[in-house]
Amino acid sequence: MIELTKENFEQEVLKAEGLVMVDFWSEKCEPCKALMPSVHDLAENNAGKAKFCSLNTAGNKRLAISQKVLGLPTIAFYKNGEKIAELTKDFAIEDVEAKLNELA
Amino acid sequence: MSEIYDLLIVGGGPAGLSAGVYGSRSRLKTAILQKGKPGGQAATTSDLENYPGFSRGTTGPELMGHMAKHAESFGTEILSEIVVDMELDGDIKKLKGKSGKEYQAKAVILAPGAQPRSLNIKGEHAFRGKGVSYCATCDADFFEELDIVVVGNGDAAIEEAMYLTKFAETVTIIVIHDEGILDCNKASAEIAFANPKIKWVWNSVLHEIKGDGLVESVIIKNIKTGELSEMQTNGVFFFVGTVPNTEILKGKVELTEHGYIITNDLMETSVPGVYAAGDARVKYLRQVITAASDGAIAAVAAEKYLAEEEGFKERVLNAKEPLMVVFWAPQSEESIAGVSTLEKIVGTKEGKVKLVKIDTYRNQRVAKRYDINVIPSVLFFQNGKLLDKIYGVFNENDIIEKIATVFTES
Ligand SMILES: Cc1cc2nc3c(=O)[nH]c(=O)nc-3n(C[C@H](O)[C@H](O)[C@H](O)COP(=O)(O)OP(=O)(O)OC[C@H]3O[C@@H](n4cnc5c(N)ncnc54)[C@H](O)[C@@H]3O)c2cc1C
Numbered sequence: 001m002i003e004l005t006k007e008n009f010e011q012e013v014l015k016a017e018g019l020v021m022v023d024f025w026s027e028k029c030e031p032c033k034a035l036m037p038s039v040h041d042l043a044e045n046n047a048g049k050a051k052f053c054s055l056n057t058a059g060n061k062r063l064a065i066s067q068k069v070l071g072l073p074t075i076a077f078y079k080n081g082e083k084i085a086e087l088t089k090d091f092a093i094e095d096v097e098a099k100l101n102e103l104a
Numbered sequence: 105m106s107e108i109y110d111l112l113i114v115g116g117g118p119a120g121l122s123a124g125v126y127g128s129r130s131r132l133k134t135a136i137l138q139k140g141k142p143g144g145q146a147a148t149t150s151d152l153e154n155y156p157g158f159s160r161g162t163t164g165p166e167l168m169g170h171m172a173k174h175a176e177s178f179g180t181e182i183l184s185e186i187v188v189d190m191e192l193d194g195d196i197k198k199l200k201g202k203s204g205k206e207y208q209a210k211a212v213i214l215a216p217g218a219q220p221r222s223l224n225i226k227g228e229h230a231f232r233g234k235g236v237s238y239c240a241t242c243d244a245d246f247f248e249e250l251d252i253v254v255v256g257n258g259d260a261a262i263e264e265a266m267y268l269t270k271f272a273e274t275v276t277i278i279v280i281h282d283e284g285i286l287d288c289n290k291a292s293a294e295i296a297f298a299n300p301k302i303k304w305v306w307n308s309v310l311h312e313i314k315g316d317g318l319v320e321s322v323i324i325k326n327i328k329t330g331e332l333s334e335m336q337t338n339g340v341f342f343f344v345g346t347v348p349n350t351e352i353l354k355g356k357v358e359l360t361e362h363g364y365i366i367t368n369d370l371m372e373t374s375v376p377g378v379y380a381a382g383d384a385r386v387k388y389l390r391q392v393i394t395a396a397s398d399g400a401i402a403a404v405a406a407e408k409y410l411a412e413e414e415g416f417k418e419r420v421l422n423a424k425e426p427l428m429v430v431f432w433a434p435q436s437e438e439s440i441a442g443v444s445t446l447e448k449i450v451g452t453k454e455g456k457v458k459l460v461k462i463d464t465y466r467n468q469r470v471a472k473r474y475d476i477n478v479i480p481s482v483l484f485f486q487n488g489k490l491l492d493k494i495y496g497v498f499n500e501n502d503i504i505e506k507i508a509t510v511f512t513e514s
């Protein structure tokens with residue numbers, strides 16, 4: 001998975017072609033960390049379907065807010081730079097997989 | 105078919121983890137099925153300072169991490185799985201996971217805990233993750249130098265509000281009671297009143313959350329005057345109690361009308377071999393320590409259940425020879441007399457007929473299963489099959505006659 005920052009977010013997500021999945025997380029968010037191993041598995045098993053990225057919101061707060069993300073965990077899907085879907089708070093890895101398959 | 109566990113535990117919060125410690129330490133093959141990482145609600149709070157032995161500075165994730173490691177150190181498996189359905193009747197209980205896997209066990213402990221209650225205020229659902237939050241540790245970072253609102257005034261609400269002041273510019277607590285009255289403990293109330301970042305709105309409830317993509321303001325209703333007022337804010341945190349995660353248990357074990365699992369002091373539910381522990385059951389105090397206590401009791405009760413079931417199977421159901429099971433109790437003279445009559449007869453049979461005594465005072469479950477409502481009562485088994493029974497007082501001849509007619513070789 002690609003680690004996003006203020007510096008590369010535009011290039012990797014907003015100017016990217018095709019489907020991009022962004023996992024918003026932070027060190028303090030226990031549910032995010034609980035989800036993380038299965039997100040990484042998902043990315044590995046579906047390589048090619050989308051570009052998989054993660055954004056640590058600590059230190060990138062303004063960037064997250066600019067993406068209208070103000071709560072964790074959140075997983076957002078972008079297509080050709082536009083946010084087209086989002087899962088937030090109560091979701092399981094199965095929901096992420098279903099969304100990915102629907103959009104890919 | 106998958107392997108059969110002695111004990112499966114649904115939920116890996118403090119109740120489930122403590123049950124895991126006790127279960128695996130007494131050598132039961134034990135697994136916890138937990139949605140994601142273990143720890144439960146307790147892992148979502150930063151300051152957890154009232155679990156005895158862990159004082160100031162202890163955090164929820166830290167304490168729960170210790171509990172999970174402790175359970176694993178005795179052999180508890182912690183499996184990442186969401187339980188979506190279960191079959192609890194019968195000797196072997198079956199749990200179905202969201203992954204499609206099925207798990208089997210001889211005994212089950214239900215410890216699914218609870219989740220934050222939502223008030224279903226206009227905007228509450230739409231702005232989840234957009235400024236509406238139920239988890240301070242998850243989201244506090246976002247609100248550095250911003251203004252937020254907290255709804256609720258119990259222990260959790262005031263403690264989480266205090267934590268949020270480390271990040272936010274102001275924390276406005278909306279309280280339904282008259283000025284100065286909070287539901288939380290006195291010590292927390294005093295500290296909160298002294299905190300300059302905390303502002304109070306009394307006699308009020310939240311009426312609506314508004315915004316455009318993200319939360320921008322809330323409408324507050326004064327319940328005394330009915331007046332509505334709008335206040336600018338960036339976030340709304342709800343701490344207004346919890347609801348039990350027992351949706352999937354409806355129709356499987358007995359629940360109250362609010363969905364809490366009903367148990368007795370041994371944590372037994374309405375289904376034999378199925379126990380409940382923690383926030384999901386009917387109880388007076390929902391805290392980490394009481395959840396852990398429930399888990400310990402449930403695991404010990406489950407262990408005893410397994411030993412009794414195993415014992416009955418071995419001595420009665422797997423036995424080939426003719427065998428009588430007598431139900432008695434130390435308080436009943438008649439049943440004691442009945443037992444000695446049977447012992448005398450068995451003595452004359454030179455080992456061809458066996459006798460198994462069940463003290464109904466200590467083991468009610470087997471008695472219930474065979475509808476034993478009076479003692480003494482006698483059941484006649486051969487090759488593990490129930491052939492006949494006598495309910496109530498009997499004499500020597502009744503028994504001798506039955507033995508002659510019921511058993512094929514005696
Ligand atoms: C903000 C907050 C602050 C608190 N502060 C304190 C404090 O300072 N001190 C204190 O003692 N207590 C505190 N509490 C209360 C304490 O956290 C709870 O009483 C305790 O966690 C209950 O434990 P439990 O094991 O019963 O359930 P939970 O902690 O709710 O754990 C249940 C677990 O089961 C899982 N689960 C549910 N259904 C399923 C399913 N179908 N399949 C798989 N897994 C499932 C859930 O994901 C969860 O992880 C606080 C609670 C909150 C919300």
